[in-house]
Amino acid sequence: DQQVKQNSPSLSVQEGRISILNCDYTNSMFDYFLWYKKYPAEGPTFLISISSIKDKNEDGRFTVFLNKSAKHLSLHIVPSQPGDSAVYFCGGNQGGKLIFGQGTELSVKP
Amino acid sequence: SQTIHQWPATLVQPVGSPLSLECTVEGTSNPNLYWYRQAAGRGLQLLFYSVGIGQISSEVPQNLSASRPQDRQFILSSKKLLLSDSGFYLCAWGVPAGVYNEQFFGPGTRLTVL
Numbered sequence: 001d002q003q004v005k006q007n008s009p010s011l012s013v014q015e016g017r018i019s020i021l022n023c024d025y026t027n028s029m030f031d032y033f034l035w036y037k038k039y040p041a042e043g044p045t046f047l048i049s050i051s052s053i054k055d056k057n058e059d060g061r062f063t064v065f066l067n068k069s070a071k072h073l074s075l076h077i078v079p080s081q082p083g084d085s086a087v088y089f090c091g092g093n094q095g096g097k098l099i100f101g102q103g104t105e106l107s108v109k110p
Numbered sequence: 111s112q113t114i115h116q117w118p119a120t121l122v123q124p125v126g127s128p129l130s131l132e133c134t135v136e137g138t139s140n141p142n143l144y145w146y147r148q149a150a151g152r153g154l155q156l157l158f159y160s161v162g163i164g165q166i167s168s169e170v171p172q173n174l175s176a177s178r179p180q181d182r183q184f185i186l187s188s189k190k191l192l193l194s195d196s197g198f199y200l201c202a203w204g205v206p207a208g209v210y211n212e213q214f215f216g217p218g219t220r221l222t223v224l
Contacts, residue, residue: 006153034212043200043215044154089154096142096161096204097169098213102153 003027004092006101013108019077021104023090026071030092030099035064035075038087038103047088048075080108112137116201116216123223129174129188131219133201136182141203143184144213145176149197160184161206196223 005024013019023033031052036044050057050064050073057064063076077084087105091098113136123129135141145157156169158176166176173192177185184201198220202213 036215041198041218041220043202043218045215046212049212091154096206097156097159098144099156100146100154 002101003030003099004090004101006088006090006104008104009102010105010107013080013106015082015108015110016079019075019080019084019106019108021075021077021088021090021106023073023075023101024071025073025092027092027094027099028071029094032093033064033066033073034091034093034098035062036089036091036100037084038089044089077106080106082108082110084108112203112214114201114203114214114216116199116219118219119217120220121222123191123221125193125223126190129186129191129195129221131186131199131201131221133184133186133216134182135184135203138182138203138205140181140206142206142213143178143182144202144204145184145186146200146202146215147197148200148218154200158186191223193223196221 034049035047037047038044048059048062050066066073085108087103089100089103091100115134143160146154160166160178174188198218200218201216204213
């Protein structure tokens with residue numbers, strides 16, 4: 001049972017354009033959702049989070065949207081930069097445990 | 111400030127050999143501790159988590175075990191490695207009952223079982 005799904009394994013975007021990474025979940029008990037960014041051979045680093053009672057959270061170039069009725073969230077990066085190229089993981093939190101999706105590899109082309 | 115250490119960084123082990131990966135956290139007390147695995151082409155899978163010394167919860171049945179002998183030390187072990195144990199192992203810590211349970215990850219250990 002995969003509680004968090006990132007159905008796009010990869011995404012390629014031109015520098016300066018918007019990157020939209022999607023995430024779907026099935027567990028209604030998640031109280032927070034977090035996005036992490038991971039470079040090869042490194043540990044993931046926290047990017048942005050959103051409470052389940054919110055529908056939007058913005059931090060600089062990064063915005064996360066939550067649609068609870070659809071059990072869907074998305075991460076928007078505007079404008080995209082080559083340094084944003086990494087694998088992005090979406091995670092749902094329940095009771096201190098994070099359940100992650102499979103990740104989406106973002107490639108931002110100059 | 112808090113730091114998390116993992117070692118070794120890379121490890122190549124034969125099938126059937128034992129395993130011990132260590133993780134330590136500095137600069138915080140009574141953290142929640144986690145072991146994750148990222149297998150080739152797959153996401154981050156939670157293997158174990160611990161809310162205190164000697165308290166281990168296993169998330170998936172597998173060939174691995176975990177122990178927490180000290181507050182800020184978390185060890186991942188196996189008595190006999192399988193080929194399927196290959197992957198990138200990540201330790202993480204989190205603040206108990208934190209606002210949104212952000213977790214902080216270590217640098218990871220690349221394990222190759224041959």
